[in-house]
Amino acid sequence: MNTENITVLLVESDDILRTVYRRIIAGQTKHVLVATDGEEGFKMFQSSKPDLIITDIKLPVINGIDMIRKIRRNDKTTRVIMMSAFIDTKYFIQAIETGVKGFLTKPVDSTRLAKVLKEQIHEIVLEQKIKEEEIRRREAEQAREKSDNILRVLSETTALFLKQGISDENVNSTLRLLGEATHASRLYIFKKHIYKEMEVVSQVYEWVNNGIQSQLHNNDLQNIPVNSGIFLRWIGLLQENSIILGDVKTDFPDIEKQVLEMQDIKSLLVIPVFAENEWWGFIGLDECEKVRQWSDVEINALRLVASNIGAAFYRKRVEYQLISLNADLESRVKERTKELELEITERKRAEILLRESEEKYRLIFENANDGILLTDKQGKILMLNPQMIEIFGLIPRDVIGKSFCGFIDKPFRDPAKSILRIDSTNPEPVTADVIITHKNKQKHWLELKPTAINWDNNKAFLIFASEITLRKKAQDELNKLNLHLENRVKTEVRKVEQQQQLLIQKSKLESMGELSAGLAHEINQPLGGLSMGLDNILYKLNENELTNEYLVSKLTVLFKDIERIRSIINHVRVFSRDQQNIQKEKIEVKKIIQNSVSLIANQFSSENITLTIEYADKPVFIHVNQFRIEQVLLNLLSNAKYAVNKKSALSNDTRYKKNVTIKVASKAKMMLIMVEDNGVGMNEEVLCKIFDPFFSTKDSESGTGIGLSISYGIIKESNGNIIAQSIPGKGTTMIVELPTI
Known part of the structure; x- marks a missing residue:
């Protein structure tokens, strides 16, 4: 008879019954724990955490119900089968209150006990399987999430290396992104190089998680000969493009374990890095807090990252070699003839301009918000950018080589074909609005703007496809709203302007009302001066004492007062009128x-x-x-x-x-x-x-x-x-x- 891998705790004070029940239980399970009283049963539960408890109610020290109550304070889920010779309903109710799964009346029939036990074991096994499936599902989801994060890092680093090339900043940024994506404790890169005429490896880059000690400046990890004890096995595996991974305690030789444990490493993953077909070094991921199992998906994704890094370093090395070769060539050309020197100089200038042009074109092509694709003169797709791939909803291999017009909805194919037949000498720009149906049945309005170009000495079309779905919808809505809106807006604006002007004028008049007393004083003061001056002139005239000099001086003062009054009145007049x-x-x-x-x-x-x-x-x-x-x-x-x-x-x-x-x-x-x-x-x-x-x-x-x-x-x-x-x-x-x- 098959027995299940579960643990059952039997608490029974009677020696004979305990022996019988234990034999029945052992026939269906692999692990049986036995206690003779409630206190011993509670201690066994705490130490062993059984899956099922079978207990009598009447027990020495602590009865069965009190024992289960103590257990329930910290554990609400463990299954319990209660046995009792008492048939009083109060015991049955108390047993139910403690959450028992079965209640058997003594003497318990062996067949009945075996049946109840079998049912409970079946349910326990089923629950364990569900939990195991849930754990596997979560682990699979976590692995997929880590893989997605690693692939995202791969995408970002690929774009970064293509755009900016390899640099310390870019490599450190890549390690940081990769560390955050994999949740590793430490990431590092070792590089193979020559030191004192020996082939050695040294740690050149590193990223560490919070709380993890850095090893970047560890002298023991610098200039390590490749034929040394710790690296002898590694080099052989890495040069064959094999990975190194496992639990440091169980999967590594003592000579390697000693060095790894000094760095607090519990498990690691090392992936070789190849520049072209030459082994360049390796990228390593350490786990310092717990032993970790790396999934195949994570390993494959990390291999792609290592491949990208190797390609970037190879590109950098080639660039350095090209620079060195160009310098050498320039020196040789200078020694030969000035004519060749001029030719090389022009060639270099053309190469720089070409690289700049190609780089700008690539950046525009890959990062453009609009879709861009290249077709031959028959309209077959030769190349397309990521935005265009997203519009199609297909992968590139399902698109390249096929007719572009074939992806356009039928009613719009003729306009698309017509703009692809336009003579390239026509100075007028041509466009066509078409609909393309995405793989998920969603329709996209696109504005196509083709340009005839020469591609590999053949006529081709560079087509820009702008997403105008929202614009089309907005235009439809706007056309409906604009039927009567414009005149109404103009009318309301005129009303508001008139009201605003009236309010401004009203505010001025209010200000003038408040200032009236001050203005009267400003005008009365020079008027008083005028009156007094004229009285003085009349007095002098009556006394025959009026002279030309006196008259001129007085009139000058009087005219100044008149000018002051005129200035105040003019200022008030201009201020108070509509401005x-x-x-x-x-x-x-x-x-x-x-x-x-x-x-x-x-x-x-x-x-x-x-x-x-x-x-x-x-x-x-x-x-x-x-x-x-x-x-x-x-x-x-x-x-x-x-x-x-x-x-x-x-x-x-x-x-x-x-x-x-x-x-x-x-x-x-x-x-x-x-x-x-x-x-x-x-x-x-x-x-x-x-x-x-x-x-x-x-x-x-x-x-x-x-x-x-x-x-x-x-x-x-x-x-x-x-x-x-x-x-x-x-x-x-x-x-x-x-x-x-």
């Missing part, structure tokens, strides 16, 4: 500030507000609409005035002084105007909304909430920015940034 058609001009920032301050200075003075201006060290010029920037500045000054007046009204501090400061500074290629006040300030919630249209902290009589919104638009229109900084109770700083010229 939409006034062009931008170069103007000094100082003039804008002076004009703005002239309209508001008396108002600040009458309300006991100290206005301070700090100009930049050097004149600063900007290219803006002067009056719109003045509008912004007046709005900022008006808000500052409101803030300090509000704080004065709310404050009980008699020492509080209302201060507003204008600062001008240059930073890089930007001009900054900062308007600072020590008013009430704003919290974060208000600060986030101040540029929103119609948002205002003032009452309805003091503001409409469009001033800062209009100012924001004006500054943005002038390619600038406006920033607000504020601390509640401390004050606010408004910063205007504009580009300088």
